[in-house]
Amino acid sequence: MFSVTYPLRFAHCDPAGIAYYPRYFELCDAAIEDWSAEILGCSRRTMHLELGMGLPTVDLHASFAAPSRLGDLLDIRVAVTRVGRSSVDLALDISSGGEPRFHVRYTQVLTDLARQKSVPWPPALLLCLNRECP
């Protein structure tokens, strides 16, 4: 199970002093960026610039349990919950000091950027994904 910890920075907080939710999605995207490099062995630079592929989100569901405050350390766990021919479902659970803050369920699809079409997972990536999927 991959996890990463980021601080909730001043830049992420709103006038109410708590996390502004569009910024949460940037932190989740950063976590998926780090997950991809470590678990798939494929950085986003490689995926985009060398392979010409992206992993756009086609569906996401987020649920917010408790607000986060400036300076909180957010632990983000990234789990693979389903692997399709060219798609993947990711479950991100975010907590701070053990207290659940929010979670996001993603469906993302591997896409050829030039043709804007979904493409099947290359075997090497599929192997990594299946190893992560329970």
Next chain:
Amino acid sequence: MFSVTYPLRFAHCDPAGIAYYPRYFELCDAAIEDWSAEILGCSRRTMHLELGMGLPTVDLHASFAAPSRLGDLLDIRVAVTRVGRSSVDLALDISSGGEPRFHVRYTQVLTDLARQKSVPWPPALLLCLNRECP
């Protein structure tokens, strides 16, 4: 039915040249900000700074049908689909030139910012919400 049109700016686009989805949520939040001022007669400045209340998101579900490109004009429709004692469900449908791009279903809860507790809708706001809800 409230709707607003914003351009998809350079700032909203990713290295693939299409909208970066965390930025989509900022545009949706701007639309809700404008909807609140027009439909509820309550700007976010008034809500936050005078009433000491906020409308945080507790749940959202987004589905992305087609990518948006730099310079696209995004039409964002905001509909009230349910009104609770202190909550509201909003349906945002975003299209460009008639082509659906994505939609988001929100549940938001009116919250006293100082006490971080939900509060019932003031009668004046409730009236406006019910008028919008089919």
Next chain:
Amino acid sequence: MFSVTYPLRFAHCDPAGIAYYPRYFELCDAAIEDWSAEILGCSRRTMHLELGMGLPTVDLHASFAAPSRLGDLLDIRVAVTRVGRSSVDLALDISSGGEPRFHVRYTQVLTDLARQKSVPWPPALLLCLNRECP
């Protein structure tokens, strides 16, 4: 003299309830985007996607006179102060209700995106720039 007015939104404000300055630069960039479309007759979509050119900033100097608050209407004036072979100096002055808030002085350089090299202004754009420059 080109000018445009944008609201200072919730998304632009920090936990102190005032504009977060990196967000100010997004608003200035939006103003330059609108200025380019109107004064140069060249949208950023056209410049980037059709002409393969960009206008990156090589130097900027910003000075902040007074804070801006949620809901303020920001008037942004964009003036051309110098036109070079492939560069332009822009002066952006931002006020609200007549009160100066901040200004930014930019030097930007027309750049061929594929070769990452500066290129001279095409005659049509140069004509527009010189017409704006006092």
Next chain:
Amino acid sequence: MFSVTYPLRFAHCDPAGIAYYPRYFELCDAAIEDWSAEILGCSRRTMHLELGMGLPTVDLHASFAAPSRLGDLLDIRVAVTRVGRSSVDLALDISSGGEPRFHVRYTQVLTDLARQKSVPWPPALLLCLNRECP
């Protein structure tokens, strides 16, 4: 001399595939946030929420030498170049793999957030600043 390294993420890049400069300022602000916690012994959470003070920017000058690309590791050095009664000048130099990318010169002023007035440095912070200033 304080320094910190952040990756240039997908979220920071524009449709030209290079860093979008308003995002650069968020990275610089994160570096100042980390510098404050380490060098001043005062996190931004403490400064804002406990002391009721902020360190807004009153002047900044940025110069961009070379573009940064998705996945670049940015080394950000933060140096104190002048300490005033209630102000500080900071010099941030950003490079990647030893190649200079851009620098920013800041003047920031310690401010009482409730009264929106500058305040003199508390002795403990002044000591830390003077120790850093050559």
